[in-house]
Amino acid sequence: MPLSGIRILDLTRIISGPYCTALLADLGAEVLKIESPESGDPVREQGVIRDGISWYFANYNRNKKSLGIDLYSPEGKALLARLISACDVVVENYRPGVMEKMGFGPERLKELRPDIIHCSINGFGDTGPYRDRPAFDFVAQAMSGFMSLNGAEDDPPLRAGPPISDLIAGLHGALGITAALLRCKQTGRGDSVNVSLLSSMVSMLSFHASNFLASGVVPPRSGNDHGIAAPYGLFQTSDGQVAIAPSNDGVYHKLLDAAGLSHIRERPEFNTNALRMERRQEIKEIIETRTREHSSEYWIQRLNEFGVPCGPVLGLPDVFNDPQVKDQEMTITVNHPGHGDVRMLGFPIKFTEAQSSCRLPAPELGADTQDVLMSIGLKAAEIEHLQDIGVISTTRCTSA
Template structure:
C-alpha cells in the first residue's frame, strides 16, 4: 500500500523524546528513517521506562518504523560517513543545542554544499537565536518558563506541570509539520531549507484564548482548576456515584444541559442571565447543578446528556481510556511483533488518511542493527566501510 512519504530519506540525529517523536511521525507516514546513534548505549531511552523481556516499551513506541546505524561522530571517519548519508538524504533532523551541529563540521554552508535539496530540521528549547538560545532545556523547565504551569492547578495551589511531556511532544509535532511543508515547497523552489521548532514557541502557540485575553486586557489569566477560564458552567460535576465532565460551551448547549436537569428556569435569575454573571456567581450555579445530578449515577447522566446533545464524559484513568471501546475501534492501540521480545502494544495513528494510511513497517531497531544494510542501500563506498568506526551491535 502506498504511503505519503514513500521514497523520502531521513537522517535522524535525535534522541530522548521531541526528535524521536518527530521522526516516528515521518516513519509512520512512510519515510525511510535512519536513526544514527553513538557507540555504546545509544539513545538513553533504550533503557528508560517499563521494560518487558529486556525491551523498553517507551523506546519501542517512539522508534518504530526506523533503522539504526551506529556512527562515532567524534571521529573523522564517522563524520565522513554522515556526510555521505546527508549527500543523499531529503531530511536531516537534529535536537542538539544550537551550534553543536556546526561544531561537528556541519554548518549551513557545509550542508548546502553537500546537498542543496536537504531540509534541515532543528528542535531546541528556546530557538537558535536570542538571549536564551544557549540555555539547556527540558520539558519541565519550559513548562515553567512559558507560562504554561501558571494556568494549571487550583487557584490557591502552586503552579502545576502537565502530567504529559507536553512541550517535547508539541515541538516534535511542529517539526514534522514544518518538514512536510518544506518538502512541498521544494517542489517549487528546487531547494531545501531550514526548519526550526522550539519547545518554548510551540507550547506558547497553544495558549489560544488565554493569550488573546491577556493581549487584549493586559491581565494574566489565573489558575481555575477544572473550571473553564472564560465560560460557566463548565467543568467537573458530582453525580450520585462520582464526577462527570460537562462542557456546555454555547448558550444553546447550556439550555439543553439545564433543561435535562429541570433547571432551565435558573437562567431567569439575575445572577445567571449572562455568561459574565454566571462566571461571577459560578459557585452558586454549580451548587444547583450538583444538587440535581445527585438523582442519578455517572453512566446514566453521561448517556442522557450526550443524547440531549450536551458534551459529557466520564473521568477515566489511562488504563480505562486505552480500553475504551471507541479508542479500540479507532485502532489507537496497536500491536507489533518485536523479534526476540514478542508482541509489543503501543499507541496507534492519530491521523487517518483514506488512500495512503500510516503503517507499522518495522519494530524499533536493536542498536546499530542496520548499519551495514543502510550504508549499502545508500551506496556508501565499500572502501569507506572498511575504514570507518561504524559498528553493528
C-alpha cells in the same frame, strides 16, 4: 504514503526529536536513526523494560532504521557526510552551534546536498540570550507561562503530566519539515527549519494570550473551571464525577432541560454567561443537587442525548478499554523479534487512502548499519574495516 521516497537522517535522541521523526516515519518516510555505537539513544534504557526492550523506546522509534556510527571520529564524520548527500532531510536536537562544531554548519550541509532541508529542535531557538542554555520539557512549561495557567486557583503553578513541550515541538518540527518538502517539490529549493520547546509552548497560550494582550488582565489558574464560561467543570454524581462543558447559552439551556431544571432558565440572576460567571459556585451547586441523584453512566447517556458535551474522567486502564479508543485503534500491537509483542500508541491522523501502519518494529542498535551503508555505495570491505576500527556497530553487542 505521503512521505514515500523521502529519506531522513535522524540525529535526534530522547523525546522531542524522535517523536518528530516517528511522525514522519508513520507518514511513510525512510528514517535513518544515527546512534552512538556503544549505547545508542538513552531512551533504550528508560521506562519499563519488558523482555529486553523499553516499550517507551519501541513506541517512539517504530518505522525507523538504526545505524551505529561514532560521530566523534573522522571516519564517522566522513560517513555522515556521505549519508547527508543521500538524504532529503536532516533532523537534529542538539544545542545550537553543535552542528557547526561537528563540521556540519549550513554551508557544508548545502554543499553536500544543495536542496537539503535541515530541521533543528532545541530549547529556546537558534538565536537570543538563552540559546545556549540546556533545555528540558519542565523548564519550557515553566518559562512559557503554561504552568501559570495550569492548576487550581489557590495552588501553585503546575507542570502538565505528559511532556507536552517536547511533543508539541516535535509536532511543529514534523509540520515544518513536511511543508518544506512540499516547497522543495515545487521549487527545488531546500530550507532550514527551527522549532523550540519554549516557542512551541508560548504558541499554546491561545485565548489566554489574546485576552491578556488586549486587556493587560493576567488570567488566573482556574482549575477545572473554564476561564470564560459557567457552569462548567467536574460535577459529582452518585458514583463519581462527570466533566460537563456547556459552551454557550444554547447548550446551557439543554443542560438545564436534561437535569429537569428548565425553570432555572427564567432566573434573571443566571440569564447570561457573565452573570453565571459571578455566581459560578451557586449555579454549579444547583446542577449538582440533580447530578448527585444518578450515576455517571446515567448522566453521560442523558446529557449526550440532549446534546450537552460531557464525559467521564478516565484513568489509563479505562482509556485503553474504552470502546471508542479501541474503535479508533489508538493502541496497536507490534511484534519485535526477540522481544515478543509490544503494545504502543496508534496513529492519531487517519487517512482513507494513505493509511499509516507499523512497517518496521523499533530497530536494534545498529541493525541497519550494513544494509544502509551498502545502499549508498560502500563496499563490504570498507564496512568491515570501519567496524574493525570501532567507527560503526552493526549489531548491539559486537562493536569492535
